[in-house]
Amino acid sequence: MATVSGGALGSSLGVEPDADPEANPETGATRDTLFGGRLLLFQPARGTGYRTNVDALLLARFAAATRTAAVAFDLGAGSGAVGLTLLRLGAARHVVFVEIDDVTSAMARRNLEANGWADSGEVVRGDVRDIARLRRGEAQLVVCNPPYTAPGHGRVSAVEATARCGDLGAFVRAARQLAGRRARVCFVYRAHESAALLATLAAEGLHGKRMRFVHGTQQAPARIVLVEAHAGRPGGLFVLPPLIEREAGEYTPEMEDLLERE
Secondary structure, three states: OOOOOOOOOOOOOOOOOOOEOOOOOOOOEEEEEEOOOOEEEEEEOOOOOOOOOHHHHHHHHHHOOOOOEEEEEEEOOOOOHHHHHHHHHOOEEEEEEEEOOHHHHHHHHHHHHHOOOOOOEEEEEOOHHHHHHHOOOOEEEEEEOOOOEOOOOOOOOHHHHHHHEOOHHHHHHHHHHHEEEEEEEEEEEEHHHHHHHHHHHHHOOEEEEEEEEEEOOOOOOEEEEEEEEEEOOOOOOEEOOOEEOEEOOEEOHHHHHHHOOO
């Protein structure tokens, strides 16, 4: 069986410049920050693995917009940016970080400890499909920033192939298994593939209830889409106003607020 990791190719907006730009020779990690230095993030050095981008932060903010979850699962968590942001925002009391790669899962554990949340999260290393079968129905919230490239399509570097290539359906099926009654499932995906995302969710009995498109500028086509889905009856999809990232070369006020930049 092919393994499934996570992490999508997206804009690099929102991740602060490295606080310590040189990778630690022992761990291969750089020490970066998010939200104006308020959240510490150890992640792979450039060229050695998948690094967090703004899509992860947009997903976490989108998922945090409604009620607090007792237990959230972050599928394909990488070094943990989505789940860490959920904890920081108080959107989840406990987060389970599911990641197949041993290096990035170790970084996720380090990030929980570095930010003082060792008791509020757990890192589970393994294939999302296997973990979902073992922990069926435990989640009140599932978040996922899946690979945007299907296997055999597109060009990605060898060191990032596991994070950037994967089967969307496998992540959706895992999310459905993990989701308990009345659970929310939130995904971020390429905007031009939004129909495929909604169809894949619906095939597993998850129906879109809230959606927001993100545009680089007012004039640009949508770059990504954020979708919240629930199990149950179809219908009732609420499309939010678009989120615009930049205007006249600067972050929009909403993006400045979202990223908590000073």
